[in-house]
Amino acid sequence: MGKVYLDVLPSLADSLGIGAATEEVIPEQGSDGNYSALDLLMVLCAKYHHFNESVFDVKTQKFTGHVAIFLNGRNLELMDGLATRLNNGDTVTIIPFMEGG
Numbered sequence: 001m002g003k004v005y006l007d008v009l010p011s012l013a014d015s016l017g018i019g020a021a022t023e024e025v026i027p028e029q030g031s032d033g034n035y036s037a038l039d040l041l042m043v044l045c046a047k048y049h050h051f052n053e054s055v056f057d058v059k060t061q062k063f064t065g066h067v068a069i070f071l072n073g074r075n076l077e078l079m080d081g082l083a084t085r086l087n088n089g090d091t092v093t094i095i096p097f098m099e100g101g
Contacts (some may be wrong), residue, residue, distance in 0.1 A: 005091040012096050016050045038082040068095045
């Protein structure tokens with residue numbers, strides 16, 4: 001597989017410990033031979049300690065509820081969730097939920 005592009009708002013990138021707001025990531029191949037959103041999240045959790053705390057809980061394999069994740073502009077949870085297949089050149093965008101009113 002080629003690369004997936006990770007796009008994160010700069011303020012969120014800082015709090016997650018990600019050096020740049022946009023970065024190329026190569027997901028690990030899943031057991032079924034494909035690359036899924038879960039495979040990408042597992043790589044990001046291993047690479048960035050705060051990612052596991054703020055975005056995706058590795059132990060429960062659930063989103064923390066602090067961010068929305070989009071694949072090529074579509075909400076990941078409205079697709080196939082963690083099983084959503086990734087393709088070369090896809091863009092995963094992470095946006096924090098805003099509080100207040």
